[in-house]
Amino acid sequence: LVVNPLSRIPGPKFFAWTKWRLAYEDWKGTRTRFIQKLHVKYGPVVRIGPNEVSFNSLSAMRTIYGPGAPYGRTDFYQSFSFYGKRNMFSFKATKEHGERKKLFAAGYAKSVMLKAPVTNMIEAKVEQFMDLISQETKSGSAMELFSTLHYYSLDNITEFLYGEEYATKAMEGRMEDRTLIADVLDPARRRLAWFSAHFYHFTIWLYSRAGAMERALKPFLPMQKPSTYTGIRKFAYDAYFGYKKNSDGRVKQKLSDDHFSLLDRLWEHHEDFKGDRGLGDLDVASEVADHLLAGIDTTSDTLMFLIWALSLPQNLKFQGKLAEELRSQLGDSFNEQGVPRAEVADKLPYLDAIIKETLRLYAPLPATEPRWAPTDTTIDGFTIPAHTVIGMDPYSLHRNPDVFPEPTKFDPERWLGSDEEVKERKKWFWAFSSGGKMCIGMHLAMAEMTCLAAAIYSKYRTRVPDELEHVAPGVTSRFEVFSDDTFPVMEEHKCLVKFKDFE
Numbered sequence: 001l002v003v004n005p006l007s008r009i010p011g012p013k014f015f016a017w018t019k020w021r022l023a024y025e026d027w028k029g030t031r032t033r034f035i036q037k038l039h040v041k042y043g044p045v046v047r048i049g050p051n052e053v054s055f056n057s058l059s060a061m062r063t064i065y066g067p068g069a070p071y072g073r074t075d076f077y078q079s080f081s082f083y084g085k086r087n088m089f090s091f092k093a094t095k096e097h098g099e100r101k102k103l104f105a106a107g108y109a110k111s112v113m114l115k116a117p118v119t120n121m122i123e124a125k126v127e128q129f130m131d132l133i134s135q136e137t138k139s140g141s142a143m144e145l146f147s148t149l150h151y152y153s154l155d156n157i158t159e160f161l162y163g164e165e166y167a168t169k170a171m172e173g174r175m176e177d178r179t180l181i182a183d184v185l186d187p188a189r190r191r192l193a194w195f196s197a198h199f200y201h202f203t204i205w206l207y208s209r210a211g212a213m214e215r216a217l218k219p220f221l222p223m224q225k226p227s228t229y230t231g232i233r234k235f236a237y238d239a240y241f242g243y244k245k246n247s248d249g250r251v252k253q254k255l256s257d258d259h260f261s262l263l264d265r266l267w268e269h270h271e272d273f274k275g276d277r278g279l280g281d282l283d284v285a286s287e288v289a290d291h292l293l294a295g296i297d298t299t300s301d302t303l304m305f306l307i308w309a310l311s312l313p314q315n316l317k318f319q320g321k322l323a324e325e326l327r328s329q330l331g332d333s334f335n336e337q338g339v340p341r342a343e344v345a346d347k348l349p350y351l352d353a354i355i356k357e358t359l360r361l362y363a364p365l366p367a368t369e370p371r372w373a374p375t376d377t378t379i380d381g382f383t384i385p386a387h388t389v390i391g392m393d394p395y396s397l398h399r400n401p402d403v404f405p406e407p408t409k410f411d412p413e414r415w416l417g418s419d420e421e422v423k424e425r426k427k428w429f430w431a432f433s434s435g436g437k438m439c440i441g442m443h444l445a446m447a448e449m450t451c452l453a454a455a456i457y458s459k460y461r462t463r464v465p466d467e468l469e470h471v472a473p474g475v476t477s478r479f480e481v482f483s484d485d486t487f488p489v490m491e492e493h494k495c496l497v498k499f500k501d502f503e
């Protein structure tokens, strides 16, 4: 009799027997918080399924997610394939993933994000958001940030990917663009995510029925049509093919200030690599659609939590210090429209600490990033057989009390200075993941966030309305709602904040 090496790993017995025990936590929307509790109880290595292990240590982070690590993404990521095509996010093999990533690395480099034309685009969007604040708060009322910040991130990412011609104009009020976020609001989206994760092929089958069969199955759909991302999927498809139709003149054209979209860059490859070895239209459309999805909720949810956290009475002191940093450091680094220059906003240490603390407590992707082991391997002293699912999550890493004292407390100042404790904390910061599969959009997201936060706190003081001081906003990630669990009440997809002009 061969003993499964996973049986040496601590963890609750029932989880080791059946994968449906963890799937039940997924269904309840408690997976990530539950795994964190298991780490508190059992330590940094916990068996969470017959074939699944969760880690919570720097050594495991380096092994599984370090540069050159061989561990590919699992089938869980299949639901991020579009138009029947896998993309960088959903490839299972590390080799395929790496080859695709090479095509984009230059387009997302920090040096590209922090100079024109990308900075011009971001500053123009920040100006529009500032206009939106003045309109929405004219009568002294609070502004709803969940939706308006989605408009901001949507307008940015669509212009970045597809260019001005195909960009959304949600901040300007174009309704068809605003409604694109409607399908992320339906709570049934979490049920659909659960079905896709646990019954992928059945879910595809369910949603591709037509005629009488479609009508018969309608009551059983986890989420009624149009289901999550239907609108965004269609938008991305139309934008790509619209771009392609008008692209003849652009082929092999040198990139200029007017042509900076990701598609402009890809287009060069698309032409060069046409033929058997090349990317087909649907490969490109799928790839860019995934970047579109990845660039909406992540940035807007983080900005929402950042502003909300700074607007709580107990955190106004941090807001004051940020305003002081902006006053003393920005000097005349504003563009002609009065927006802080993106490349300067990027270099403000206090603002950076606030963003890190927001991403620590309210990481927009807090759950496990599952990988699979292609061969038998040893991690943190345990033998992991080939094809075991191994993973880590920012939620647990960011709440280790040995690294982050009083982990549930919002305290940006834990990131300031250069002593050993701060250096150690930075190693545990994992909101953007790490290694070859880490977030490619990080520098774009940072530029969008720093420029907008700098503009807002150069002009306004913000406060949560008195009657909402006990309410925390909530957001959806996969099958879970995340909020601030230290608050007695959570309200999903809604965040009201008051803006007071202090000039």
Ligand code: HEM
Residues within 6 Å of the ligand: 088, 089, 101, 157, 290, 291, 292, 294, 295, 296, 298, 299, 302, 359, 363, 364, 365, 368, 369, 370, 430, 431, 432, 433, 436, 437, 438, 439, 440, 441, 442, 444, 445
């Ligand atoms: C605060 C903002 C953001 C955060 C915290 C964030 C976080 C992450 C994380 C944790 C991953 C790895 C997920 C996994 O492997 O399961 C990831 C991957 C990715 N992100 Fe982001 N993201 C952000 C913004 C963006 C933006 C604006 C884009 C725009 C293009 C983007 C595009 C991507 C892509 C394409 C991947 C896949 C990378 C790869 O497979 O190598 N992200 N992101």
